[in-house]
Amino acid sequence: MYYDAHCHYISLRGKKYDEFIIAAVSMDYDSSLSTVSLKNEKILVGVGIHPWNVHNENLDRVLELTEKADFIGEVGLDYRYAKADKESQIKYFQAFVDRAIEEDKLVNVHALDAWRDSFNILTRSGVKRAIFHWYTGPEDLLKDIEGAGYYITINPSVSFQQKHLRVLEKAPLEIILTESDGGYEYRGKMLEPTDIPIALKIISKVKAVEEEELKRIIERNFKNAFGGD
Numbered sequence: 001m002y003y004d005a006h007c008h009y010i011s012l013r014g015k016k017y018d019e020f021i022i023a024a025v026s027m028d029y030d031s032s033l034s035t036v037s038l039k040n041e042k043i044l045v046g047v048g049i050h051p052w053n054v055h056n057e058n059l060d061r062v063l064e065l066t067e068k069a070d071f072i073g074e075v076g077l078d079y080r081y082a083k084a085d086k087e088s089q090i091k092y093f094q095a096f097v098d099r100a101i102e103e104d105k106l107v108n109v110h111a112l113d114a115w116r117d118s119f120n121i122l123t124r125s126g127v128k129r130a131i132f133h134w135y136t137g138p139e140d141l142l143k144d145i146e147g148a149g150y151y152i153t154i155n156p157s158v159s160f161q162q163k164h165l166r167v168l169e170k171a172p173l174e175i176i177l178t179e180s181d182g183g184y185e186y187r188g189k190m191l192e193p194t195d196i197p198i199a200l201k202i203i204s205k206v207k208a209v210e211e212e213e214l215k216r217i218i219e220r221n222f223k224n225a226f227g228g229d
């Protein structure tokens, strides 16, 4: 089995991925509603409002869906591309963080150019389980992420994105998960779970660990992250 810790599954239009356990994230109310209906033994479902949608989505109607979800996400802060101001983004993120604590759920976080602020909100609020997806943040924050018991995901773009590769070199295997960010188009290519074996090959090489052993480590990390204690 392969593990995809962050995938926009509904954007892949019903494609089947038999060898994958997928954490399906949402962006807004409509995608949250569709995503929760996909829940099965191989698809974990998340609901949330992506920071890019904070300016045009109602918070309360999405919060109403969290009890049907396995985890919260995709939520977070984006100081580069989001249309909403910082204050509104923080208000939404904090509401989902509080809900994750109430329901003892993992938070699947987008934190572009807002890595430290997002981390501080999670730790100050007392979140136990969180994933920083497609981590390209500061290398010194990796120690704190490890200390807090949180995780980062490595995306197949590690094959060409230098910043992401440097993160992989620095991050301990204990905090690494794999993701596709499937359903998202990046540099003209539609990302898919089937890209994950490419990421595994690179992680295996960079970390000098056999692929089979690496798959076991990632499975364990995934189960710890999503499954609780």
Ligand SMILES: [Zn+2]
Residues within 6 Å of the ligand: 006, 008, 025, 074, 181, 184
């Ligand atoms: Zn995403």
